[in-house]
Amino acid sequence: MTDPSPSKTASQEFWDGVKAEMPLMLGVMPFGMVFGVLGTEAGLDPIVVMAMSVIIFGGASQVVFAQMASAGASGLVIASTVGILNLRHALYSASLTQYFNDLPMRWRILLSYLLTDEAFFVSLHRMQTQPPSPFMHYHMLGTGGLLWIMWQITTAIGVGLGELIPPSLNLGFAIPLTFMAITLPLIRSTPALIALIVAGTVTILGQDWPWNIWIIIAGIIGMVAGYLAEQIMPKRETKGGA
């Protein structure tokens, strides 16, 4: 931290990513199991539930997929809902692209596939707070890779154990707790707080809007609010540049 030592090796970056992601597993593991249980309870074939964790690899959208499929929604409606839900990943993608400028296409494809909420926020934190290194993309291979493996394992556990996990445990509550634990350290300024409050308000107002479209609308309006607050508020530092 204090010493501008030579930049980290690929393996150091990778293991840093794995280590930084590790605590989040306490929330991701119940999430995976909840999905496994939910998927089978929704009447989906166990193979379909497992395949979904590989093909979609996105917790929130998989849960929504299973719920809608069991409610008998049409394929078109399910696919569009998942599409809207995951538009936020385009915003993540935009935040990361500046750090992946020199990467060959195969790395871009791999890291895009691994780009989930939990891997994104942990690796973005590394990109923003530590000096760049030629191997910093390995950090995201560590965060995303650990998440991917645990997601597959816990989905399988959820599918296999199914009814053995009592619903009274409310394991699903681990999901918002995990996201909150990630969010809190990111609220470091008043504009960030304003973005959070505005997005939260739109979210509550938008619960009845169709196709879960509130998630992307709330996200964008929150970002606009944060950006505007930053422009309006007097700058604490007037140093030039970024």
Add this chain to the structure above:
Amino acid sequence: MIWLVMIASGLMTFAARFSMIGLFRDRELPKFFRQFLAYVAPSVLAAIIIPDVLLVAGEVALLDNPKIPAFIIAMVAAALTRNVLVTISTGMIALWLIRAFLS
């Protein structure tokens, strides 16, 4: 049929994730856009978290919803310890205790 829907959903998810990483090769994003993106995290995470906490059986429930006090307790733990493990454990245990004793 379900496989088709699943593969379509997977492709759209990948497309969103790949969009900027794949397309903005060697191109700098405009400055205002980068400032804008600084607020992705608080905005999107608020949108993900709030329904999970406030909704009970698909309806916004402010009263008789043990998730709200449990979540607030977890927030205090998060603010005090800045530790993900402590935050999640505190929240889960708080929820179990509140449900056991108050409902």
